Amino acid sequence: MSSVTDTELIERARTGDPMAFRHIVEKYEGQIARTVKGMLGEVPEAEDVGQDVFIRFYRSMEHFRGESALGTYLTRIAINLSLNALKQKKRKEMFRFFSNGEKEPVLQIPDNGKSPDQDDTRVMVHQALQLLDKDFRAVLVLRMIEGYSSKETAEILGVPMGTILSRLSRAQKKLKEILENVYGIHAAEPT
């Protein structure tokens, strides 16, 4: 079924062909995972949000006109649902803080005496991404991980292209500072 276009798959899925919809999920799950996990980090909710993206699409499939590529459309849903999940998480943390004075989980900072291994580094990058403002993070994920152009990123996020360029530059600068100051990792200059 790999030669079948997205339009054909959507048409089949609209007529109730579950295999066609499953094929859409399999085709785009990697892209959605990169977006959602880039936005939320390695948390259990990421999987739920990822599933919600496809369920939301299934329910609104009738309204999909194909004006943008399916991948872009799904990424837009993924960004919106991730931002909603972040808002909910923040509200829950605020509620927990005011109800029993619980503190937010502390980031795991590596022991300076040791050189972090691969897994530590991966966790650190995820954590460093989480320290960025969500708007900066969204730009960094779409532009640097997903590989969307600045114009496409601007369309997905619904902001002017100038804003994307400025947020990207600031996000990279901030991330570099976090890696150096918090984790003691001297990342290479952008290559």
Added chain:
Amino acid sequence: MERKLFHILLRKPDTPLTEDQKSFVAEHFRFEPYFSARVMARLEHAYHKEREWLPGLTFAFSRVAVPVLVATIVLLAVIVFKEQTFSLDTLSGASGISMEDVVGNVFVSL
């Protein structure tokens, strides 16, 4: 030390990802295996639930709507038969009531 992700995130924006970087990203940002099966199971569950309550709703509707429709038709037939006319006033039960009656009743009640 693994620095691929740093290089990916901090590279110059117009530099495309290399094949090696693409496979690295795909490996590090992915869902657990059988993700599509879980999505399909959730959809099936949601629509199964819908299928469960939809016939019940249809049955309840038919049990209420049909008798109400029959009663309305009978009532309209009786009104038309008694009044021998088919106007809005007759159907609303306001035939034979003039504006003076209404206004007069209002003043009396005041």
